[in-house]
Amino acid sequence: MVKEKRAGIVNDTCIHQFDLRDVVLKKYKHICQYCGVKGNTIDHIVPRSKGGKTAFNNLVCACEQCNTEKGDLGLDCFLSIKKSK
Template sequence: MRTLVLNAGYEPLAIVSFKRALVLVMNDKATVVERVDGDPVWGTRGAHDRPAVILLSRYVRVPGGRRVPVTRRGVLRRDAHRCGYCGKTASTIDHVLPRSRGGADSWENLVACCLRCNNVKGDRTPQEMDWELRFLPQPPHGAHWTVRGTERSDPAWEPYLSLAA
């Protein structure tokens, strides 16, 4: 069982274990916002609800902007496993500007690509092939990208995750 942790400003911070969430609630460092239906957990100071979402009592300052690291899996997920050139199911990634010509491993230069398009394109740019990208590649944003573990989210978390998007 997992619990969504919200900062004091209701911004999603993390996903923690049920046990860790209960410790935060019992130590008055957080309050339960959404409960899981079921029996309460009994402690030495009484009963506590099973938390699905908790809110921290104090604001936690998050250092810098949360940048999502570029990964093959991330590019495929961002593009919904669809080829950036033809729209078919993608299993690889492609550098829009090839690495041999100075193309970087960045969100703006990588797209999901099917094997056929990847082999045909080779070491050329889309302009040289007279191809157009179906979308402009950009870094992903939203709580689903900055808070680890939200890809397998609980339905009770949805209102809080959509606020951060």
């Protein structure tokens, strides 16, 4: 879990497990990385259905609307669709 950045070593005998969702939301200050409004969900940049992992470097904060619209689209595809709206 430490290697996957889901936990941190406190000392020789204690490891603290992080709530990955909370860490991601705090990292992005609850701002949707796709449209800039308040976000309350996390999104896999590379969808799990396309081999994306639930890892810190593959997660961003998203609003519910963007998360739903993105679905299992890849990032480039979703952004090009969003840009054309």
